[in-house]
Amino acid sequence: MHRSECLAKGGFKINGPPRVGKGPMTSKEVSDTSNKASPSRPTRAGRIETCTELVSKAMKCLENNDKECTMRKIEELIKNQCHDGRLIGKEVADEVKRVFHNLWLAHEKCRCELLNTVKSLNVARNWIQEALNTNTKTINKWLRRCGIEWAPNKTMAKIIEEIERLMKRLGWNRVEMCKRLFEFIGIDVKKYEKYGIKLCDWLKDLKELRDLKNAYWFGMRCSDMHVRKHGKAIELKLETSNSIDAIFFPVLLSAVKTPT
Numbered sequence: 001m002h003r004s005e006c007l008a009k010g011g012f013k014i015n016g017p018p019r020v021g022k023g024p025m026t027s028k029e030v031s032d033t034s035n036k037a038s039p040s041r042p043t044r045a046g047r048i049e050t051c052t053e054l055v056s057k058a059m060k061c062l063e064n065n066d067k068e069c070t071m072r073k074i075e076e077l078i079k080n081q082c083h084d085g086r087l088i089g090k091e092v093a094d095e096v097k098r099v100f101h102n103l104w105l106a107h108e109k110c111r112c113e114l115l116n117t118v119k120s121l122n123v124a125r126n127w128i129q130e131a132l133n134t135n136t137k138t139i140n141k142w143l144r145r146c147g148i149e150w151a152p153n154k155t156m157a158k159i160i161e162e163i164e165r166l167m168k169r170l171g172w173n174r175v176e177m178c179k180r181l182f183e184f185i186g187i188d189v190k191k192y193e194k195y196g197i198k199l200c201d202w203l204k205d206l207k208e209l210r211d212l213k214n215a216y217w218f219g220m221r222c223s224d225m226h227v228r229k230h231g232k233a234i235e236l237k238l239e240t241s242n243s244i245d246a247i248f249f250p251v252l253l254s255a256v257k258t259p260t
Contacts, residue, residue, distance in 0.1 A: 044088075051082035051092045058099045067110055070103045071117065078121045097131035104132060112146035119150055175200045 058073035077083060077096050085093035100118075104111060118128060129139055136152075143150055164172075178200035179189045192199050221227065226237040238249045 047080070047082075047088055048092055050080055051077065051088055051096070054080065054082060055092070055095045055099060062099065062102050062106065065106070067103070067107045070099070071110070071114065074100060074103065074114075075117060075121065078118065078123060083123065083127060097127075100128075100131045101133070111142060112148070115142065115146055115148055115150075119148060125150060125152055174203050178203060 054073055054077050058070055058077065061069035061073055074096075077099070081087050083093055083096040100114075104114060115128070125139065129136065132139075182189050182199055187199070189199055220238075224238050224240055226239070228235045228237070240249070
């Protein structure tokens with residue numbers, strides 16, 4: 001049946017008053033109708049149920065060695081945000097990764113199609129890396145092989161830097177933020193300044209801490225900083241009960257490496 005035939009048989013009439021009824025609805029009636037018609041947002045429990053069912057169907061497709069079916073289910077899972085552990089929970093999100101990984105292993109010829117699919121759905125590159133339990137080098141190799149241009153996601157620190165750059169153009173600066181934070185925790189900055197004490201002077205010395213040979217680092221290592229080895233990686237952890245360190249620590253850690 002053609003589309004025009006569907007419209008004709010459906011009985012819709014665009015122009016003129018309705019044959020049955022009282023005529024046009026009032027604004028209140030329209031509002032009430034739209035409120036009733038608008039779908040309710042899914043609850044977390046509803047999301048989990050939907051995602052669990054989709055995972056089950058995807059696994060069934062894998063068992064039947066049906067690549068196209070599995071691909072469709074992965075698309076549905078991502079569109080329903082079942083891969084996002086923050087929304088759905090780690091357990092369900094990990095199941096989605098398992099489906100993705102199993103399809104990747106079972107059908108090597110469809111890997112480029114799989115990568116293109118998840119990229120088009122705005123999935124983060126980091127998610128692919130975690131799902132395949134591999135490293136950036138391997139992901140880049142496959143992207144080159146498939147001819148896919150996929151820039152890495154910006155880290156939070158880079159985004160913050162860009163925001164700071166924009167805010168500086170509007171007159172914002174670190175010293176002002178420092179003062180605001182002191183005031184937030186109940187310290188009257190003006191009283192200190194009255195006696196010549198500038199509480200935010202320490203910000204000027206942060207550039208010197210880019211040099212890891214600075215003696216200050218020894219003091220940090222013996223107090224608030226903890227260093228642990230994880231295989232070939234080294235973890236630096238800074239702890240404090242001082243609210244003002246919300247500014248200080250991220251800058252300090254960036255001297256070593258951009259913090260995650």
